[in-house]
Amino acid sequence: MPRLLWAQAGTLTGVVRDEQQRPVPFASVALPTAKLGATGDAQGVFRVTDVPAGPVRVVASAVGFTAASRTVTLAADEVLDVPLTLTAAPAALTEVVVTGVSRATEVRRSPVPIATLSRREITLNANTNVIDAAVRGIPGLSAVTTGPNVSKPFIRGLGYNRVLTMYNGLRQEGQQWGDEHGVEVDGYDIDRVEVVKGPASLLYGSDAVAGVVNLLPALPSGPEGRLRGEALTEYQANNGLIGNSLGLNYQKNGFQTSFRASNRMARDYRNAVDGLVYNTGFRELTLTGMVGLSKAWGSSHAYLTLYDNRQEIPDGSRDSLSRRFTRQVFESGLDDIKNRPLVSDDELNSYAISPLHQRIRHYRLFTKTQVHLGGGELHLLLGAQQNNREEFNHPTVRSQAGLALQLTTYTYDVRYHLPEWQGLQISLGSNGMGQLNRHQQATDFPIPNYDLLDAGSFLLLKKPLGKLELSGGLRYDLRLVNWSDFYVGPNPATGFDAQSRAGVPGAQLQFPAFRQQYRGVSASVGGSYLATERLTLRANLARGYRAPNIPEIGSNGLDPGAHIVYLGNRGFRPEFSWQQDLGVLWHQPTVDVSVEVFHNYVQNFIYQARLLNDAGQPVVIVPGNTTYQFQQAAARLYGLEASLSLRPAALPWLTSSSSFAFVNGENADAARLEREGPTARYLPLMPPLRGRTELRATLPAREGCRLTATYFRASLDGSARQNHFLALDNSETATAGYVLLGLGAGTTFASRAGRPVAQLVVQVDNVFDTAYQAHLNRLKYFEYYAASPTGRTGIYNPGRNVAVKLVVPF
Structure with missing residues (x-):
């Protein structure tokens, strides 16, 4: 039996x-x-x-x-x-993680660098999305931003399809190649963030070559047979953000269920240079439900999420003298950027979504099952998700979407943890996906319709040898991409371009048919050594693999939300990376210290740079939009991350935490550097040297006091000047350094019986209203004039923000 x-x-x-x-x-x-x-x-x-x-x-x-x-x-x-x-106080080195490792593993015993962020730390900060929350608390993690609500995670200088973002183990698929495409997840629903820094292709395949960000929702908790939950509300003054969320959960006799509804809306954000930044507001609604069983044989849970976001699209157009923002009222053929009408104060202060915006609807349905079988554990994930993205960029026909894409993805992940044999842990499995991407009623076509099949299998081993623990494995991946001839021609009924067919008058072949297989082998070997009870040494060598994404091989058109015409290269080969990691971790009751260094050599690295003509001038295919072409070369990245947490024994109410992160990315193709010169030396989108320090004082509990866990905090968040940037063809420019001061306080109100009744959090970011531009802020380059009367060009990051958050558990 x-x-x-x-x-x-x-x-x-x-x-x-x-x-x-x-x-x-x-x-x-x-x-x-x-x-x-x-x-x-x-x-x-x-x-x-x-x-x-x-x-x-x-x-x-x-x-x-x-x-x-x-x-x-x-x-x-x-x-x-x-x-x-x-x-x-924090003691993160002893935390247990599941992301990026075969089985539950202590952070310090993982040879692959892994960092975590708890629900408590997410709650204690004012964030406009969950990626920003993770960036605050995890060294080595950064984000490319397009306004406050669009943040794309970057790990050690690499992002887009090189970072795999997951929701509870399900890979997030939502046109993540786009600059202005954020992560479609309810931040109020996230209980924990786990980040793998470095190639995680072994477990997850292509698209995890730089690492993984896993966003984990909370488990149902509380006494059996009782409905539990929380109500949350927050307000942020800078952009008038109003957020509300209601979460419920229930469990009895192994039956578990939870539900959450969240709504957020914001108007344009403000800074000291630009005032209110036109078209940066949003409205977001998210519904999340779970139902499942947890019994002696294992567990099975089903999740359903619905996400609907109307996100405004800034373009940065202004009056040349007053620097006030202007808005587009004519189509591109008649539009004169220098003579657009001014945006009124009423529009800047309104919560109404402007006609030029994007709407993203994302739906997920997936199941996670774990079964105790044959002395081991079988894990199975099956999922389906659909991302509907519309970008409305036609001011004269507001209901007509410029970009309208529907991406449907089917995902599977199966793995089996064999019973331990003489301490040896063996895990094997397979995962992959099938995708169909289709244009709907659109007028702009940056990429073709395509079909994609992806599958990979892996074997993982882990063996403790006294104080030494070794782990490693091997993986093979196969990806098939294909699309048919794709024609674009004029639509007499609308006056815009539309998808067409061969033989139709005026139809042109924009995307010739394509079919290609990509193969890759990933491997990893590493170990951790407990030199003493307090000192851990670890090292890892990994080979990662990433197949080119669709825009890199097939793009040939305007992405209206990004204001960029992309041009791909059908001959690109897969990227392969060799990364070495070394780490030293020290843990004791009053001090935690970690230092991680890494080196990453990437073959066939794909990046984009501005396209110039023979005269050295930028190529303009669509007026008012920049033209970029993808290129491929060898690349080298290296850097380090360090953190220090102090908990003085003489001052048990005081904690101090500091972190430091540095990464440098360079073009390693000698022939290209000789041809293009020193302006091509550095890779694009490299975060500058960054440091963060926080002091937190938590008042001790007093007998009979109804206020508990009362704290005060102060933080300094600084970035150095970034001089290492891709200067070729003015793709990027240097970015000045800055230091931001943050202050915060909070407390928990308790009932007479000691039960938490409400948690209040007050946070002030950028206390001195410092004017700054983050190097990874895409709005920095939204500028239509060669010079400005103020001497400042582009759009600046948000200024001072006062936030209040109230959480009421029940």
């Missing part, structure tokens, strides 16, 4: 206490692998039933404390007592 039918369960009980052995009221206790959870009572006592027998990881957390984790072994029908102790 299969072992599956013999699955047995037990019960976990215990008390969550602090370092002084005082009970922590209403702490959350989660069993991530088993998809189970509970909330302790006023005395910190918890109980979790129907826990599968065998090894199980238990994680406890509470507001004002660092999450604590233990792994215990539970026998069938056993009631096991598991005491848990929380500390009042």
Whole structure:
């Protein structure tokens, strides 16, 4: 009889206490692998039933404390007592992660650099999206931005299709090649962010060559048979952001369900140079639901998410003397950028979405199943998602979309963790996707309709040898891309271009048929060594693989939201990277220190640069839009990240955390450098040297006081001047350095019984209203004039922002 039918369960009980052995009221206790959870009572006592027998990881957390984790072994029908102790300060090196590793692994034992961000840290900051929240807290992670609500994650200088973004393990597919295409996820729903820094192609295949950002929602928690949840509201003064969210969850006898509805809206943001920046507002609605079972045999959960965002599209057009923003009122043939009408103050202050905007609707449906089978564990993920993107750029026919793409993706991921044999852990599996991308009723066609099939298989090994733990593996990937002849011609009914057919008068072949296979082998070997109880050394060598994306090989048209005409190259080969990582980590009760250095050599690196004619002048195919052509060359990136956390024993209420990140990216093609000169030396979109320091004082709890976990914080976030930029053809320019001061405070209101009633957070970012441009801010280059009467060109980042957030659990 299969072992599956013999699955047995037990019960976990215990008390969550602090370092002084005082009970922590209403702490959350989660069993991530088993998809189970509970909330302790006023005395910190918890109980979790129907826990599968065998090894199980238990994680406890509470507001004002660092999450604590233990792994215990539970026998069938056993009631096991598991005491848990929380500390009042960060100790990230001992956290357990699941992203980028075959099985649950402690951060410091992973040879691949992994960083995490908790729900508490996300809540304590004022963010306009979850990627910005992660950038604040994770060194080595940066973002290319287009206004406050569009942030694309970059890891160690690499982004777009080189970073795989996932929602609860499901890869996010939403035209991520575009500059102004953000991540379609509800930030209020995210309980934890896990970031893999470096090639993660071994587990995830192409598109993870730079790393992975996994956005994880919360598990249901609380006593069985009781509806639990939270209501959240926030306001941000800079762009008038109003956010509201309601989350509910319920569990009983292994049945689990949760639901969340969130709505956010914002008008144009403000800074000291530009005033209100026209067309940077948005309206966003998200619905998320989950239903599942968690039993002794394993668990199975189904998720459904619906995302709808109307995002304005800035273009930066202005009056040349007053520098006030102007708006387009005619089509491109009649449009005179220098004589557009001024935007009124009413329009700048309005929450109404302007006619020129993009609308993104993203739907996900997927299941995650885990089964105890044959002494091991089988994991299966099956998903379907659809991304509908419309960019409205026709001022005279406002209902006519310029870009209208529908991307449908089907995803599978299956892996089996074999039973341990003499300490050796073996995991094998396969994952992949099928995609169909189709133009709808559009007038602009930057890429063709295409079909894509992607599949890969992998083998992972991990073996502890005393203080040394070794891990590694091998993966093979295959990707097939094809499309048919794609014609574009005039549509007499609308007066615009439209998709057409061969033989139709005026039809032109914009995308000739294409079919190509891409293959790649990924490999990794690394290890961690516990030199002492406090000192960990780790190293990893990885070979990553990435197939060219569709715009890189097939683009030939205008992306209206980006204001860029893209030109691809059908002959591109896959990218292959060789990355070396070395890390030193020190952990003790009062100090955490980590230093990570890396070197990454990329063969066939694909990047874009402005296209010039024979006279050295920029090529203009569509007036008012820049023309870029993708190119390929060898590249080299290297850098380091360091962090320091202090918790003075003499001042237990005070914590200090500092981080530092540096990356340098250079063109390694000697022939190209000789031909194009020193302006081509550096790679585009390299983040400058960046540092962040925060001091936080948490007041000790007082007997009978209704305010708990009260804190005050101050932060300095600085970026150095970026002189290492792609100067070829004026693709980029130098960016000045800056330092921003942030202040914050918060507290939790408790009932007479000690139960949290409400959490209040107040945050002030950019206290001195510093005028600055981040190097990865695309709006920096939205400028139509060679000079400005103020001496400042482009659009600046947001100025001072005062934010208030209220979270009410129930």
